[in-house]
Amino acid sequence: MCRLFGMLSTKPSSAREFLIETECSLLKQSYCRRGREQKDGWGIGYYRGKDAQIIKSVKPVYKEKVAFTITSTEISSNIIIGHIRKASNPRKLSTTKLLAPENMQPFTYGRFIFAHNGIVQIPDDLEGTLGRYKRKIEGQNDSEVYFWLLMKNAEKMGMPAALEKTVNDMWQVWGKCKNRYKNIKEPYWGLNCMISDGETLYAFCKHDGIAGDLKSLCYGNRPYFRMCYALTKNSLVVASEPMDKTHKWLPIEDDTVLIGELKKGRISVSHVELPL
Numbered sequence: 001m002c003r004l005f006g007m008l009s010t011k012p013s014s015a016r017e018f019l020i021e022t023e024c025s026l027l028k029q030s031y032c033r034r035g036r037e038q039k040d041g042w043g044i045g046y047y048r049g050k051d052a053q054i055i056k057s058v059k060p061v062y063k064e065k066v067a068f069t070i071t072s073t074e075i076s077s078n079i080i081i082g083h084i085r086k087a088s089n090p091r092k093l094s095t096t097k098l099l100a101p102e103n104m105q106p107f108t109y110g111r112f113i114f115a116h117n118g119i120v121q122i123p124d125d126l127e128g129t130l131g132r133y134k135r136k137i138e139g140q141n142d143s144e145v146y147f148w149l150l151m152k153n154a155e156k157m158g159m160p161a162a163l164e165k166t167v168n169d170m171w172q173v174w175g176k177c178k179n180r181y182k183n184i185k186e187p188y189w190g191l192n193c194m195i196s197d198g199e200t201l202y203a204f205c206k207h208d209g210i211a212g213d214l215k216s217l218c219y220g221n222r223p224y225f226r227m228c229y230a231l232t233k234n235s236l237v238v239a240s241e242p243m244d245k246t247h248k249w250l251p252i253e254d255d256t257v258l259i260g261e262l263k264k265g266r267i268s269v270s271h272v273e274l275p276l
Contacts, residue, residue: 001119001224005239008079010266013077014074014076019068019072024241030042032218041058041061041104042057046075052112052198055075079198097140100139109148109151111198115193118225121186125176129149130148133152136151150163153165159202159259163274167191168276191207201236202257205256211225231267236267253273257272258270
């Protein structure tokens, strides 16, 4: 499973502190737990003006420390989203296809940047509901199907309503196809995600308690899927797990969307609990 990072700043800033330097930086999360390495690629999304920009690699981030450090240092933006990947494979792809460049995250469309931690277990069935958005799929990553289903819904409504509808759509499709699946009991295994439209940072925590006793990678003292956030002097930082012991990391509850916005030059944080 993957690890996520998001930062909203009052002015264009570097995320090097949290991507590289802290005790549990995104880089360190990639190799801190033997046997649970995030070994299947990495990516950073950010904005240059209003334009979404993506830098990705198919290589393990811990084997590209120099490139990741340079990238993390050079990027300066009001919103930055990071993703390190431990690939899921519900489609039983070959290693070559699974780790193809087009399957790396974050994904982008227009002004949107999106990254996911979890597994969409019925990607082929969900593809059939995408309409014209199906033609936009570039890879074979189950997370990309989640992304385009969300984009389809975002065309008709804003966040977080589009996230709510996306989850409900998955369950509706599941109700029609579940008899064909013998070894799974739900349409997804975790829908935690970061998404931005260039102005607002959204973090959706959706895990339904599926991880059981599985713990976070770095400190190992909290449930694996429980996302969290911290406020610094000039930024909101959101992550899959706490990144240091300096800041006060607060949990994002299951079925909840955290919304970070800039209002009159100050960061505003709100929570919306979805009726799921």
